Amino acid sequence: MTTTLITGANKGLGKETARLLVEAGHTVWVGARDKDRGTAAAAELGARFVQLDVTDDASVAAALATIAASGTGLDVVVNNAGIARRANGASMNEALDGPSVLDVFNTNAVGIVRVTQAALPLLQQSPNPVVVNISSALGSFWATHEPARPASHFVAIAYAASKAAVSMLTVQYANAHPGIKFNAVEPGITATELGGSDPGSHPGRPAIESARIVAKLASIGPDGPTGTFQEDAGELGW
């Protein structure tokens, strides 16, 4: 039995990834900062709820203590929680004042360090420990320089830089912990609250479609990759 924790799993990509992994037989912990939203999603999916705010050290410690005390163990962490400051239009209308940018980095990048550090003791007891970090093509130096890629035409100064940090965190953690598989995923442009669900401004695909690549990387076996950046079509340039 595989046990999986997904952060920010009360809606969007995280919730649909939880749905796919419950269907695949995982015991899934829906991590959510809001108790009501998280409990409702977990009940709908047949998952367990754990309160988890990735910007709050005490909340992260308590969440991992809850999982440890439950006896489920922990095999997979999907670091999915993320924020952007986005308005309509081809580019993000971001708030670029210091506190807003710190908030984006705190959630998208530092949150991954908080959750991963707290999860390491449980992951190290798993026979097949796996971490999936949700990055973005906007955080890829390759994709943002490739004219054929949407990421090269879309400006998102703080969000993209925070996702570049996610990618390097993935590489560094993969090097630091060879016994654990760490991979970054670009899920594709997706119609979620973060991505925007107005087809006129952001023609994203349904979250359940983007969740497939996340669920795939969350389900790799002992011979699976580590230290890679993946999308539907395979490996993506960093």
Ligand SMILES: NC(=O)c1ccc[n+]([C@@H]2O[C@H](COP(=O)([O-])OP(=O)(O)OC[C@H]3O[C@@H](n4cnc5c(N)ncnc54)[C@H](OP(=O)(O)O)[C@@H]3O)[C@@H](O)[C@H]2O)c1
């Ligand atoms: N949508 C896209 O096109 C796209 C493309 C590439 C990558 N991504 C990435 O995919 C991931 C999921 O985003 P999404 O599109 O599914 O957006 P979403 O629907 O807005 O979901 C984001 C999730 O993160 C949670 N969250 C935000 N801050 C949190 C915190 N401090 N602690 C815990 N949870 C927190 C949200 O919880 P609340 O409900 O409490 O706010 C929500 O559950 C993000 O990392 C995003 O950057 C998205």
